[in-house]
Amino acid sequence: GCKNPHKCAATAREILSKLAPKYDTKTKPKRDELSLTHHRKEKNSQAHESRNGEILFNSTTMIRTSLKDCFRVFTD
Secondary structure, X not given: OOOOHHHHHHHHHHHHHOOOHHHOOOOOOOOOOOOOOHHHHHHXXXXXXXXXXXXXXXXXXXXXXXXXXXXXXXXX
């Protein structure tokens, strides 16, 4: 535990202020331009249904089950 809460809070604030913006939970993350557009998602659905055509990987797919379900391996 912390014997001096004020000092611990000040130290924590100092550490958090040094975090790169990428890790700052108070700011909105920058767009990475990797998200699929509505049009591209439609084309993916059509390619999937017809079993023909190119399907682009959707990097914004979220899995909220267990950690083991969050990894994907692509092989040839």
